[in-house]
Amino acid sequence: YLPPCGDVPIGTLVDDAANILRTRDPARPLFLYLQPVDPHGPYQAPLRYVPAHGAGFTRRDYVSYWALKTGVTVTPRQRDGLLALYDGAITYTDAEVGRLFDELKERGLFDDALIIITADHGEQFYDHGLWRHSNSLYQSLLHVPLIVKYPHQKTGLLVPDPVATFDIVPTALQVIGQTCAACEGRPLQEAGADKTRPLFAYLMEREAPRPRMRSVVADGWKLIRQQKDGVAREELYNLELDPDEVHDQHARYARIAADLGELIDAYEAKAGPTAAPDAITLQPAERERLRALGYVQ
Secondary structure (H helix, E strand, O other): OOOOHHHOOHHHHHHHHHHHHHHOOOOOOOOOOOOOOOOOOOOOOOHHHOOHHHOOOOHHHOOOOHHHHHOOOOOHHHHHHHHHHHHHHHHHHHHHHHHHHHHHHHOOOOOOOOEEEEOOOOOEEEEOOEEEOOOOOOHHHHOOOEEEEOOOOOOOOOOOOOOOHHHHHHHHHHHOOOOOOOOOOOOHHHOOOOOOOOEEEEEEOOOOOOEEEEEEEEOOEEEEEEEEOOEEEEEEEEOOOOOOOOOOOOOOOHHHHHHHHHHHHHHHHHHOOOOOOOOOOOOHHHHHHHHHOOOOO
16 A cells, blocks of 8 residues: 655554554555655655754745755755754654554564665765755765664664665565575675675666666775766765765775776676666556656656
């Protein structure tokens, strides 16, 4: 069950989820999927969740999230206001997830459940001179939360090893005793088994299924490659010493950049050519739901 989530606050989603839990057939397996978008623009959390440093902002200080798409100049005070709203949206989401957990506990479902919380991207607040998302492969977009509660897990564990969101499917399958030979990812239960595994990310063109940017992370280093005016441009960062990617080390460590570039080339060669897209016809309701999520203009 997935309501038009682009228009629905997470509090409503949790209300709907609670109703599903109350009325479900307990003899059937349970798979519950919620897709809240409150930490996504336009950052409209209930004001009681907005941090105090944003409380004094007036309408004059406010800048529309959608205005950021036009390249509008934002003052430091306006940026602080956007950050306060964003933090409020995260806090609101966290509180509502806690309410869902309480509902699961009340119904005796929490302990047996596999629970996974993650995000499809982060947000930029003028990081590297950029706003929003879908326009870079910097860590502010790629480094997303990933929280896993395994069935009957009693204590928490922070795993520092780099992993990827495509590890989620084999993780869930392993919990239910299945494997996925076709999956590129690996079960998170095996995190740390291969600390040398390179992790790739791609930003695709809007008009065609081909990469606009690509990146690889390996051994604490990250290479970002993009095509601009037909010329490949690369940036290299040491994520362990420079997690905010402030200092481009490409000129200084050209050999490391070349080695990482070879990883990208080998990865794409193994994948083969990009498949040609198939034309599809969207139904009006499907188009409206994609528009609500920002995927259709």
